[in-house]
Amino acid sequence: MDEVCKHISEITELKTPVEYVCEECSKVGGRWVHLRTCQTCGTTLCCDTSPAKHMTQHFNQTGHPVVISAEPGENWLWCYEDEAFVRYT
Template sequence: MAQQAPCNHIEAITEVKVGQEGVCEECIKTGSDWVHLRTCQTCGVTHCCDDSPMKHATKHFHRSGHPVIASAEPGERWLWCYADKAFVEY
C-alpha cells in the first residue's frame, strides 16, 4: 500500500479482494437498486454502499463483524474500516 494504514484491521490486509460480480446480490433478491459497490475484505462478498437505499455493505458489517471493505468501483482504490472509521487509498 502506498501510505501507512491507519488501523490494525487495514494493516492486516495483505491482498485486496476485488468484487467480480458487478452486482449487489441482496439488492437483486429484494428488487432494490444500488449506487456503488463495496467488497468485504474478510469474506469477499460484494454489497451496495451507504448511498444506496438498502445499505447492504453496512448491514453486512453489523451482522458479521467483518470490519474492512474496499471499493468495487472501477478506478477506485481505497479501503474503509467500519470499526475504526479509518480510510486509506492504495
C-alpha cells in the same frame, strides 16, 4: 493524511468483486448506487448512499470491518470499526 488501522494493516491481498452487482439487491430487485467488497469474506454489497445500505448491514451482522470500493478507478479501503480510510495504488 490517511491512517492505517490494525484491521487494514492486516490485509495482505485484496478481494475484488466477482460480479459488479449487490448480492442482496439482486435477490429482491433492489437498486444500488455504489458497491463495496468485504475484505473478510469477499461479499459485494451496496454502499450507504444506496437505499438498502447492505454493506453496513453486513458489517453490523458479521463484524467484518474492512471493505474496498468496488467502483472502477476507486482505490481505497474503509474500516467500519475504526472509521479509517486509506487510499492505495
